[in-house]
Amino acid sequence: MEDAPTACVLVIGDEILSGRTQDTNLKYLGENLAMMGIRLKEARVIPDVPNVIVDAVNTCRALYTYVFTTGGIGPTHDDITTECIARAFGRKVFRHPDAVARLTTYYEGHPNEARLKMAEVPEGPDVELINNRITAAPGYRIGNVFVLAGVPSIARAMFEAIAPQLKKGAPVHSNHVDSSVGEGDLAAELTEIQSRYTNVSIGSYPFLRDGRPWTSIVARSTDKDAIAKALLEVAEVMLTKGGMPEMGKGR
Amino acid sequence: MEDAPTACVLVIGDEILSGRTQDTNLKYLGENLAMMGIRLKEARVIPDVPNVIVDAVNTCRALYTYVFTTGGIGPTHDDITTECIARAFGRKVFRHPDAVARLTTYYEGHPNEARLKMAEVPEGPDVELINNRITAAPGYRIGNVFVLAGVPSIARAMFEAIAPQLKKGAPVHSNHVDSSVGEGDLAAELTEIQSRYTNVSIGSYPFLRDGRPWTSIVARSTDKDAIAKALLEVAEVMLTKGGMPEMGKGR
Numbered sequence: 258m259e260d261a262p263t264a265c266v267l268v269i270g271d272e273i274l275s276g277r278t279q280d281t282n283l284k285y286l287g288e289n290l291a292m293m294g295i296r297l298k299e300a301r302v303i304p305d306v307p308n309v310i311v312d313a314v315n316t317c318r319a320l321y322t323y324v325f326t327t328g329g330i331g332p333t334h335d336d337i338t339t340e341c342i343a344r345a346f347g348r349k350v351f352r353h354p355d356a357v358a359r360l361t362t363y364y365e366g367h368p369n370e371a372r373l374k375m376a377e378v379p380e381g382p383d384v385e386l387i388n389n390r391i392t393a394a395p396g397y398r399i400g401n402v403f404v405l406a407g408v409p410s411i412a413r414a415m416f417e418a419i420a421p422q423l424k425k426g427a428p429v430h431s432n433h434v435d436s437s438v439g440e441g442d443l444a445a446e447l448t449e450i451q452s453r454y455t456n457v458s459i460g461s462y463p464f465l466r467d468g469r470p471w472t473s474i475v476a477r478s479t480d481k482d483a484i485a486k487a488l489l490e491v492a493e494v495m496l497t498k499g500g501m502p503e504m505g506k507g508r
Numbered sequence: 509m510e511d512a513p514t515a516c517v518l519v520i521g522d523e524i525l526s527g528r529t530q531d532t533n534l535k536y537l538g539e540n541l542a543m544m545g546i547r548l549k550e551a552r553v554i555p556d557v558p559n560v561i562v563d564a565v566n567t568c569r570a571l572y573t574y575v576f577t578t579g580g581i582g583p584t585h586d587d588i589t590t591e592c593i594a595r596a597f598g599r600k601v602f603r604h605p606d607a608v609a610r611l612t613t614y615y616e617g618h619p620n621e622a623r624l625k626m627a628e629v630p631e632g633p634d635v636e637l638i639n640n641r642i643t644a645a646p647g648y649r650i651g652n653v654f655v656l657a658g659v660p661s662i663a664r665a666m667f668e669a670i671a672p673q674l675k676k677g678a679p680v681h682s683n684h685v686d687s688s689v690g691e692g693d694l695a696a697e698l699t700e701i702q703s704r705y706t707n708v709s710i711g712s713y714p715f716l717r718d719g720r721p722w723t724s725i726v727a728r729s730t731d732k733d734a735i736a737k738a739l740l741e742v743a744e745v746m747l748t749k750g751g752m753p754e755m756g757k758g759r
Contacts, residue, residue: 272711274548276539277682277726279532283553288527297525299560302534302551305711309550332692333712334699364692371695392721408714431528441583441615444622448585460523460556461584463659470643475528 261426262322264290266300267313269338270328270407273302282327282405282412289416294426294479295323305329310341318345318402323423325416328407330396332371339377342404348379355386356395363393388418427479434488436500439463440472446494447474454487456480512677513573515541517551518564520589521579521658524553533578533656533663540667545677545730546574556580561592569596569653574674576667579658581647583622590628593655599630606637607646614644639669678730685739687751690714691723697745698725705738707731 266286272278283300290297298321303309310329317324329338343350356376360368368376375394378384387396387403389411396405396415405415440461451459457478464471474491476484492502517537523529534551541548549572554560561580568575580589594601607627611619619627626645629635638647638654640662647656647666656666691714702710708729715722725742727735743753 271709271728272713272726273534274538274551275542275680275682275728276535276537276548278713279535281530283524284527284530286527287525291526297527298555300525300553302553304549331712331714332695334695334702335709335711369692369696372692374695375692408716410716429526431526441620441623441626444583444585444625445620451585458522458586460586461582462523462529463582465659465661475523477522477526 262295262424263320264295264297264323264325265317265321266297267310267317267324267326268300268302268328269305269310269326270302271305271335273328274304281409282407285409285413286325286327286416289420291429291431291477293420293423294428295423296426296429305335305337307337307341307344310338311345314342314345314402318400322401324402325405326402327405327412330375330394330404330406332374332394336374338404339379342399342402343379346379346381346399348381348399350377351380352376353378353386353395353397359389359393359395387415390414390418429477429479430481430484431475431477432484432488432505433473433475434492434495434505435471435473435503436492436495436498437466437469437471438495438498438500439470442498443472443474443491443494447491450487450490450494454478454483457483457487459487459491513546513675514571515546515548515574515576516568516572517548518561518568518575518577519551519553519579520556520561520577521553522556522586524579525555532660533658536660536664537576537578537667540671542680542682542728544671544674545679546674547677547680556586556588558588558592558595561589562596565593565596565653569651573652575653576656577653578656578663581626581645581655581657583625583645587625589655590630593650593653594630597630597632597650599632599650601628602631603627604629604637604646604648610640610644610646638666641665641669680728680730681732681735682726682728683735683739683756684724684726685743685746685756686722686724686754687743687746687749688717688720688722689746689749689751690721693749694723694725694742694745698742701738701741701745705729705734708734708738710738710742 460475462473495502711726746753
């Protein structure tokens with residue numbers, strides 16, 4: 258499991274930190290990276306401040322196999338991701354002919370100057386455009402950094418476009434069992450079960466349903482059989498505590 | 509604006525990075541800190557890994573006026589936030605008598621050993637319990653770090669409990685004007701407007717409505733009049749581009 262590729266997500270944008278916008282890209286990327294066996298090790302939400310973006314990109318691209326950024330690649334003055342990525346890599350920015358062609362087609366021959374900013378990417382042999390089937394303006398890869406849009410539907414389309422080229426690890430599977438038992442009533446037994454399933458990561462997540470305490474026990478592992486066995490033991494404990502276990506159902 | 513208190517949010521939990529759980533605490537904290545004039549400068553989402561938590565806490569508590577952590581203070585084996593916070597501060601953990609009393613009342617005289625783990629906090633004169641009116645188990649403050657629950661309703665209750673004791677800055681106000689104009693058609697004029705309103709931060713956020721491109725222009729500032737004037741200019745530009753401006757309406 259430790260040889261698996263690793264990743265970091267950088268969510269770039271004042272609108273997330275101000276609470277204006279609920280980020281949903283992290284959850285999407287987290288789910289999809291897990292299925293591909295790429296370990297998402299951290300995410301940072303950072304403001305539209307050049308030095309902060311440059312530092313975060315340089316710190317994270319040295320630490321992880323892949324870095325995925327979201328946000329800040331549009332046509333307006335507050336879209337500064339590309340200039341910051343270029344600075345982080347010590348590169349100049351140029352207007353990529355393929356990107357210009359895509360925008361020209363999409364805007365029926367007349368992309369204005371502002372929109373042509375979306376054709377600008379850092380220079381270098383390790384730079385490749387990322388297809389955007391929604392609104393044409395591409396993302397791009399530079400080295401191990403993938404620069405994606407912030408709009409969720411476009412971020413997803415771009416991730417789908419690059420997914421085939423990412424190195425995969427053993428997929429991390431996950432299942433869960435829920436019951437109307439407080440997690441404090443399961444804790445001792447969970448500790449014991451976790452101690453025997455060393456290749457399974459067992460998490461306990463309390464929630465309220467109809468005002469009553471429930472607990473969702475989640476098991477994650479590359480070993481599906483171990484997940485099933487561990488959760489069966491958890492379900493048995495739930496039964497002895499008076500809760501009906503619901504295995505693998507959505508909440 | 510630069511003398512305002514600053515903050516960082518540390519979202520602690522494998523379940524966020526795996527994509528199992530959609531975090532909503534960051535948006536809540538971001539909105540409420542902005543209203544209180546506390547500048548949320550960054551957020552990090554980190555896994556349930558002791559060294560990572562310890563390093564993030566120590567890095568961030570040195571950089572910002574306040575650090576708010578969410579998650580990992582429950583009764584089960586995977587709740588490791590408190591031991592990590594104690595390590596970060598070089599403190600021991602002890603069972604806080606007030607917290608024991610609250611749990612004893614809530615669990616009708618019989619909190620089990622696992623639940624009594626939720627009464628453990630780091631030692632020290634700068635440690636104070638944070639009230640939890642939902643499920644009794646408290647959060648706590650240690651120095652400039654506020655340790656909150658991960659369950660959103662409880663995180664909110666804890667934040668409401670500590671809000672009165674936080675230093676306030678000038679509140680950052682925000683308003684927006686939306687229109688069915690693509691942001692690329694507003695970009696040049698926005699750049700010009702932004703250049704004249706130096707105390708207003710103008711952000712442009714594209715979205716799709718009924719398959720058509722719309723743009724939301726958001727203005728943020730401590731100066732409400734400047735926001736109103738800047739957005740009026742934006743609305744006039746939208747009109748000249750053929751879009752009806754919708755001022756200050758929700759999306």
